[in-house]
Amino acid sequence: MIEMFKEWYDARHEYAKEWKKKTGGKVLGYFCTYVPEEIVYAAGVLPVRILGSHEPQNVTEPHIFAMFCPFCRDVLAQGLQGRYDYLDGIMIAQSCLHVRQAYTSWDLHIPSEFSYYLPMPHHVQSKRAVPFTRAEFEIFKTRLEEWTAKKITDDDLRRGIETVNRDRQMMKQVYELRKADEVPLTGLEAMQMVVSSQMTDKTEHARVVEDALKELKGRTIGRPTGTRLMLLGSENDDVEFIGMVESLDATIVQDDHCTGTRYFWDEVENGGDPMDAIAARYVKRTPCPTKDWPERKRIGRILSFAKEWDVAGAIIIQQKFCDPHEIDIPAIRKALEDAGLKVLFLELDVTVPVGQFKIRTEAFLEMLAEDDLF
Numbered sequence: 001m002i003e004m005f006k007e008w009y010d011a012r013h014e015y016a017k018e019w020k021k022k023t024g025g026k027v028l029g030y031f032c033t034y035v036p037e038e039i040v041y042a043a044g045v046l047p048v049r050i051l052g053s054h055e056p057q058n059v060t061e062p063h064i065f066a067m068f069c070p071f072c073r074d075v076l077a078q079g080l081q082g083r084y085d086y087l088d089g090i091m092i093a094q095s096c097l098h099v100r101q102a103y104t105s106w107d108l109h110i111p112s113e114f115s116y117y118l119p120m121p122h123h124v125q126s127k128r129a130v131p132f133t134r135a136e137f138e139i140f141k142t143r144l145e146e147w148t149a150k151k152i153t154d155d156d157l158r159r160g161i162e163t164v165n166r167d168r169q170m171m172k173q174v175y176e177l178r179k180a181d182e183v184p185l186t187g188l189e190a191m192q193m194v195v196s197s198q199m200t201d202k203t204e205h206a207r208v209v210e211d212a213l214k215e216l217k218g219r220t221i222g223r224p225t226g227t228r229l230m231l232l233g234s235e236n237d238d239v240e241f242i243g244m245v246e247s248l249d250a251t252i253v254q255d256d257h258c259t260g261t262r263y264f265w266d267e268v269e270n271g272g273d274p275m276d277a278i279a280a281r282y283v284k285r286t287p288c289p290t291k292d293w294p295e296r297k298r299i300g301r302i303l304s305f306a307k308e309w310d311v312a313g314a315i316i317i318q319q320k321f322c323d324p325h326e327i328d329i330p331a332i333r334k335a336l337e338d339a340g341l342k343v344l345f346l347e348l349d350v351t352v353p354v355g356q357f358k359i360r361t362e363a364f365l366e367m368l369a370e371d372d373l374f
Helices: 005-012 012-023 037-042 070-080 097-109 129-148 154-177 188-196 202-216 239-246 274-284 298-307 323-338 355-372
Strands: 028-029 046-049 089-093 114-118 227-233 250-256 313-319 344-349
Touching: 005 012, 005 070, 005 202, 012 028, 012 046, 037 046, 037 129, 037 154, 046 227, 089 097, 114 129, 129 274, 154 202, 154 274, 188 202, 188 239, 188 250, 188 344, 202 298, 202 344, 227 239, 227 298, 227 323, 239 250, 239 355, 250 298, 298 323, 313 323, 313 355, 323 344, 344 355
Parallel strands: 028 046, 028 089, 089 114, 227 250, 227 313, 313 344
Antiparallel strands: none
């Protein structure tokens, strides 16, 4: 059952195409995890996160600045190369400048029948953030109704909330199992579970996760857990990088990034007005660095994760030129070090071979091992 998530991850485009054939529904590609999937599901549309391929490319230079992060350029390259030609529409929720540019260029040069830019406040700690977001979500709902020729009722919204919440609940149970001394799945397998949920029908995904939980309770990864690590920072679903780290007698047992816990950890509180509840969730969810101010609320969550999952050290990764994380990382690093945790910082770029990261990771793990001796 665990292998299914890797299959979905690897065959993300084929899955979406088959879903369209099977259901006759529309597929909406999105660029940022602040997109309210509950409303998309309420409209009967399949939301699919647009991600990169981690392959060098040379097609984005006329469209986006070379000093923009490799992730946003990789994402745009997928559209320009026709990898997402099955999408019926695209959208973004207010995100960082670099990803916004990827969306804008995609919208200009890869036409689709639906495109939507969703204003999402960066100042989510403002008392006006929830009512503002609710009003914007209402406009988005209206646009979806016009696109799909389908009225979205409160019952539809509640069904969307239940669909997405159910998958979140299942994934949190999986992550709880990673607290064990001998973890039942690797960090790579956990990442594939999370990312596949961003590309598949969540009803089906949650059903498979529920079955996988039964398997995981008696499963081992076939080797000692080794050094327990936490991975945090910029978006990271780099299979080669994560596999390399875990080949060095280490296991990633917890994370904080938008292809991990930041995506699914916080649920919508169902009950009352569904649109109010959805808006509150996206304003109050674990924030990304573009929205974690003036108080850095994510630090407390990170420290809690590190303690509860008994991590020995943390690897902080930053996509090259990622300004929000570059500003954010010093405070995160200081908080972790003040809590007694060693930290390794790595700047990732899809054009850089993973070998140089292996040397630095090995040195980091040796340092952690030496600390355990004293």
